[in-house]
Amino acid sequence: MEILDVQAESKNSFDAEKFQKLSLKFTPSQISFKNLVYSVPIRSKSKKKESEHIDPASSKKKKTKIILDNITGSFMPGRLTAIMGPSGSGKTSLLNLLSGRISSSKFEGGIWLNGRRADGGSLGLVSRFISQDDIMLSTMTVKEAIEMAIEFRIKDISREEINRRTNDAIYTLELEKCQNTIIGDSITTGISGGERKRTSIAMEMATDSSILFLDEPTSGLDIYTSHLVVKLLKKISRSGQTVVSAIHQPSSDIFNLFDDILILSEGLVAYFGPQKDLVPYFSSIGYQCPLYTNPADFIFTDVLNPLGFDPVQNTRQLNRLINSQNLSDTWNFSSQAKILNASVENPLLDPLTPLNFTSSVSSFKQFTLLTRRAYKSVYRNKLALPTRLGQSLTLPLIMGVVYYKSNLKPIETQIQVILTPLLIIYLK
Numbered sequence: 108m109e110i111l112d113v114q115a116e117s118k119n120s121f122d123a124e125k126f127q128k129l130s131l132k133f134t135p136s137q138i139s140f141k142n143l144v145y146s147v148p149i150r151s152k153s154k155k156k157e158s159e160h161i162d163p164a165s166s167k168k169k170k171t172k173i174i175l176d177n178i179t180g181s182f183m184p185g186r187l188t189a190i191m192g193p194s195g196s197g198k199t200s201l202l203n204l205l206s207g208r209i210s211s212s213k214f215e216g217g218i219w220l221n222g223r224r225a226d227g228g229s230l231g232l233v234s235r236f237i238s239q240d241d242i243m244l245s246t247m248t249v250k251e252a253i254e255m256a257i258e259f260r261i262k263d264i265s266r267e268e269i270n271r272r273t274n275d276a277i278y279t280l281e282l283e284k285c286q287n288t289i290i291g292d293s294i295t296t297g298i299s300g301g302e303r304k305r306t307s308i309a310m311e312m313a314t315d316s317s318i319l320f321l322d323e324p325t326s327g328l329d330i331y332t333s334h335l336v337v338k339l340l341k342k343i344s345r346s347g348q349t350v351v352s353a354i355h356q357p358s359s360d361i362f363n364l365f366d367d368i369l370i371l372s373e374g375l376v377a378y379f380g381p382q383k384d385l386v387p388y389f390s391s392i393g394y395q396c397p398l399y400t401n402p403a404d405f406i407f408t409d410v411l412n413p414l415g416f417d418p419v420q421n422t423r424q425l426n427r428l429i430n431s432q433n434l435s436d437t438w439n440f441s442s443q444a445k446i447l448n449a450s451v452e453n454p455l456l457d458p459l460t461p462l463n464f465t466s467s468v469s470s471f472k473q474f475t476l477l478t479r480r481a482y483k484s485v486y487r488n489k490l491a492l493p494t495r496l497g498q499s500l501t502l503p504l505i506m507g508v509v510y511y512k513s514n515l516k517p518i519e520t521q522i523q524v525i526l527t528p529l530l531i532i533y534l535k
């Protein structure tokens with residue numbers, strides 16, 4: 108088998124000295140993980156990988172479903188990595204684990220940031236996660252949403268700095284045209300799907316994070332916009348951020364934009380290394396990618412599903428499991444995997460210090476920002492505003508009619524005066 112030097116490739120394009128010389132607003136971070144195993148308890152019988160697991164504390168047998176099985180690797184700063192795999196292969200679960208969204212007590216194995224052991228708290232502070240279903244306030248403009256994200260996350264930041272970062276993010280994500288347009292929702296029209304995706308990326312990239320995780324940032328976008336989004340992610344990674352994105356069957360142009368590829372199948376690693384070495388690796392283990400074929404399509408059809416579509420559900424699942432296990436065993440024995448394992452143990456960058464973790468703003472500041480945002484939202488929501496006003500006017504009228512000439516004693520009148528506004532607030 109041809110020996111592909113994964114670490115050498117990473118070192119060639121990752122210049123630690125270069126990043127240390129640049130005056131970055133974040134610290135370049137290498138995120139490494141070793142033997143990650145994530146399983147969840149299951150209630151009913153499932154045909155997916157199940158194992159009988161004895162819980163030593165309760166001495167009871169528990170059935171668990173293994174979602175990620177012994178995942179080892181490293182994501183480097185300045186590089187754009189794609190996590191690819193069929194639906195249900197564990198891409199989102201891996202991103203959740205690495206961004207600290209799943210408590211470390213719920214999985215086995217370790218995660219390190221520049222060689223120092225990381226827990227959920229530190230991972231959450233150095234990284235940002237952009238999920239498939241981004242939640243943004245529909246009544247805010249693109250510019251306001253980015254400004255809000257910065258103010259909410261960075262302590263003691265000046266107005267000039269907020270403006271500078273907002274304009275930088277708008278420029279990088281090419282959002283100039285729609286910066287003053289409201290985000291909108293299914294009822295109120297606003298920015299387009301692609302602009303919405305780019306806004307959520309801009310909101311996260313403007314806030315000092317060393318690592319950016321994205322879950323399928325191109326889902327629902329046309330080919331041109333998908334290409335634009337990934338090109339922008341590449342641009343962000345080149346500023347020194349570690350950018351990792353789960354992606355579903357990219358076109359060959361999009362696939363070629365990625366520096367590194369991690370292929371997951373049934374929670375197991377089938378390949379993890381430079382994008383340009385993927386085709387040679389699979390050809391070295393007997394899977395020849397035909398000329399002029401998109402490598403991503405070849406991986407999904409010929410490598411991960413070599414038997415094609417099997418109409419019988421049980422056999423299909425079993426075949427997939429056997430195939431994934433074979434691919435993972437081959438990967439684990441490969442020289443590339445051994446070099447990758449060694450790089451996990453020898454980080455290239457200095458360890459992060461507490462100063463590198465962005466601390467959030469005070470609760471009072473958060474309260475003020477949220478109140479301001481809620482006020483703007485109520486004021487701008489042209490459909491809900493008349494309804495709310497109508498509600499506020501009619502309810503006291505109804506209460507007045509009900510209690511009119513009801514001969515209430517002073518104490519009862521007082522109770523009525525207190526209860527009426529409470530009832531109005533509750534009904535709102």
Ligand SMILES: Nc1ncnc2c1ncn2[C@@H]1O[C@H](COP(=O)(O)OP(=O)(O)OP(=O)(O)O)[C@@H](O)[C@H]1O
Nearest residue numbers: 147172174192193194195196197198199200201355
């Ligand atoms: N809490 C949970 N309980 C039970 N099963 C779970 C849980 N979380 C994830 N799974 C299962 O684990 C598998 C991997 O899920 P995950 O969302 O990570 O896949 P994915 O590769 O991101 O899929 P997609 O591309 O469809 O988003 C799926 O079969 C999913 O149903």
